Amino acid sequence: MINKIRMAELTSEEARQALTAEAVVLLPMGSLEDQGIHAPMGDYLAADLMAVEIAKAARAEGVATFVAPVIPFGGRDYFDSSHGGISISHATLCGILDDMFACLNRHGIRKVMIVNGHGGNVPAITEVTLRWRQKAGLFVPSMYLWQVAYGELPGLIGPEQAAKSSGHGGDPLTSVGLHFYPDLLRPDLIRPAPEGAEIKGLAISGFNTVTVDGARIQVPIEALEATETGAFGCDPTLCSAETGDRLVARLAAIGATLVRDHVAPGLHD
Missing domain, CATH: 3.40.50.10310 (Creatininase)
Structure with a gap:
């Protein structure tokens, strides 16, 4: 071969x-x-x-x-x-x-x-x-x-940590990046994802959803309106090269x- x-x-x-x-x-x-x-x-x-x-x-x-x-x-x-x-x-x-x-x-x-x-x-x-x-x-x-990877993380690092680290801007991609190309990441900029974003008086629950009476509703929003750091619903500080x-x-x-x-x-x- x-x-x-x-x-x-x-x-x-x-x-x-x-x-x-x-x-x-x-x-x-x-x-x-x-x-x-x-x-x-x-x-x-x-x-x-x-x-x-x-x-x-x-x-x-x-x-x-x-x-x-x-x-x-x-x-x-x-x-x-x-x-x-x-x-x-x-x-x-x-x-x-x-x-x-x-x-x-x-x-x-x-x-x-x-x-x-x-x-x-x-x-x-x-x-x-x-x-x-x-x-x-x-x-x-x-x-x-x-x-x-989302499905595999609980078995690899435990359900509790996976729930905290998983999300856009967190696991799995940040940990995978720390494995493949650590020199390209900026550890000094890593911080937990911001919370509490709203649009038109509605709580943003995802990159294209809001919450209304406990239900998630799709709306035409953009990622930057959901989070100013690119991370959402996760704590990237928990990511690691080991993971x-x-x-x-x-x-x-x-x-x-x-x-x-x-x-x-x-x-x-």
């Missing part, structure tokens, strides 16, 4: 030899938005590195796994208020995914898995993967990293199992 993992590093001859019908390709996706005033905006950095970790773990199981170039811009949502952030429309993101699937499918590369790091990408992923299943029998699973180490190992194991037992054998209709 060739040592190179990233598709971009393959020569054209290496690609012809390595990217066969048996190869698995991981497609990392993320965003460029406010991840908390202490953290780098590009969560696609973590998604890309996480895809490499999954590929390494899958290769250790004997599966030829490669990582496609990351899609760095996320689907547009309430994080458009992030200063310096760049997002793209749902239609544009669908178009990018469509074109990538078409190119891979043309060359017989049909064992594909998405490694996603942004909630705003989910609608486009759902639309495009369903379309390709219907028209070409392509069955592409998507591992939404942080959604999986990040454990999360990365667990996510890599889950991803490699999915690749080995399901993607590599073929999931086509």
